[in-house]
Amino acid sequence: MLPYNTIHEAAAALGRNLTYAETIWFNYSARKSDYFLYCHNILFLFLLFSVVPVPLVVIEILRSLGFDKYKIQPKVRLSVSEMLTCYKDVMRMFFLVIGPLQLVSYPSIQMIGIRTGLPLPSGWEIALQLFVYFVVEDYTNYWIHRFLHNKWGYENIHKVHHEFTAPIGFAAPYAHWAEVLILGIPSFLGPAIVPGHMITFWLWIALRQIEAIDTHSGYDFPWSPTKYIPFYGGAEYHDYHHYVGGQSQSNFASVFTYCDFIYGTDKGYRYQKKILKKLKEETQNGESYNSSNQDLKSD
Numbered sequence: 411m412l413p414y415n416t417i418h419e420a421a422a423a424l425g426r427n428l429t430y431a432e433t434i435w436f437n438y439s440a441r442k443s444d445y446f447l448y449c450h451n452i453l454f455l456f457l458l459f460s461v462v463p464v465p466l467v468v469i470e471i472l473r474s475l476g477f478d479k480y481k482i483q484p485k486v487r488l489s490v491s492e493m494l495t496c497y498k499d500v501m502r503m504f505f506l507v508i509g510p511l512q513l514v515s516y517p518s519i520q521m522i523g524i525r526t527g528l529p530l531p532s533g534w535e536i537a538l539q540l541f542v543y544f545v546v547e548d549y550t551n552y553w554i555h556r557f558l559h560n561k562w563g564y565e566n567i568h569k570v571h572h573e574f575t576a577p578i579g580f581a582a583p584y585a586h587w588a589e590v591l592i593l594g595i596p597s598f599l600g601p602a603i604v605p606g607h608m609i610t611f612w613l614w615i616a617l618r619q620i621e622a623i624d625t626h627s628g629y630d631f632p633w634s635p636t637k638y639i640p641f642y643g644g645a646e647y648h649d650y651h652h653y654v655g656g657q658s659q660s661n662f663a664s665v666f667t668y669c670d671f672i673y674g675t676d677k678g679y680r681y682q683k684k685i686l687k688k689l690k691e692e693t694q695n696g697e698s699y700n701s702s703n704q705d706l707k708s709d
């Protein structure tokens with residue numbers, strides 16, 4: 411809730427007129443409690459989990475219309491009912507764990523100092539804070555994920571997330587309830603270190619989930635804008651982690667590739683990539699050799 415009754419009061423307190431974005435924020439948030447604004451995340455997460463993976467489901471259904479070549483594990487085909495079951499399981503987790511967690515975690519947001527007032531942060535401030543959040547989350551998530559691959563962690567908790575050896579968008583938040591809670595820590599840590607505005611916090615939660623859905627899409631599209639993000643892992647990178655499964659000691663990072671590189675946990679992946687590239691080149695050379703042989707014969 412903002413401590414001003416009118417826009418004029420807010421402008422007087424700031425010593426300048428409100429920007430367009432600030433006016434919209436004032437009109438929207440002035441009479442709403444900070445707790446209610448924080449709880450918007452429940453609606454955002456519900457929409458993100460439900461809507462963002464839908465185009466990927468459509469692509470999976472229409473795979474034969476030219477999308478097959480982008481599927482990372484083309485031999486795997488999931489039926490619509492299998493994808494719906496995954497979504498239902500995620501929704502059960504959402505209503506039993508994620509939603510209630512949001513409802514009770516507001517005191518921690520208050521404690522770290524997420525603000526809702528004016529002025530709004532600049533675009534640069536938002537971008538830099540989001541960058542810090544992604545780096546902190548990536549680093550912390552790497553070690554927690556690596557820990558979850560020990561015998562006890564995998565058998566009792568992380569195995570659920572690995573039920574999908576070829577992941578789909580809906581499977582991004584598909585995990586044991588304990589993993590959902592544990593992996594909330596890396597997401598919270600960035601904002602705790604560099605607290606920002608509620609709008610930045612909303613953006614962070616949304617972008618992190620969109621990134622996770624992209625990473626679990628099961629498709630490697632060459633035109634994806636994420637290809638331009640330095641050190642971004644992406645779908646192909648994380649797909650390998652799911653493909654190898656419980657034995658996987660490779661590609662633990664959730665967002666970037668540098669942790670796996672520094673700690674040497676990308677060796678299996680790099681080796682497999684090298685072999686596949688070589689095989690592809692040999693196949694292509696073989697094909698061109700065969701076709702030139704055919705040409706010679708027809709001449």
Ligand SMILES: [Zn+2]
Pocket residue numbers: 555559568572651
């Ligand atoms: Zn794993």
Ligand SMILES: [Zn+2]
Pocket residue numbers: 571577626648652
């Ligand atoms: Zn995963």
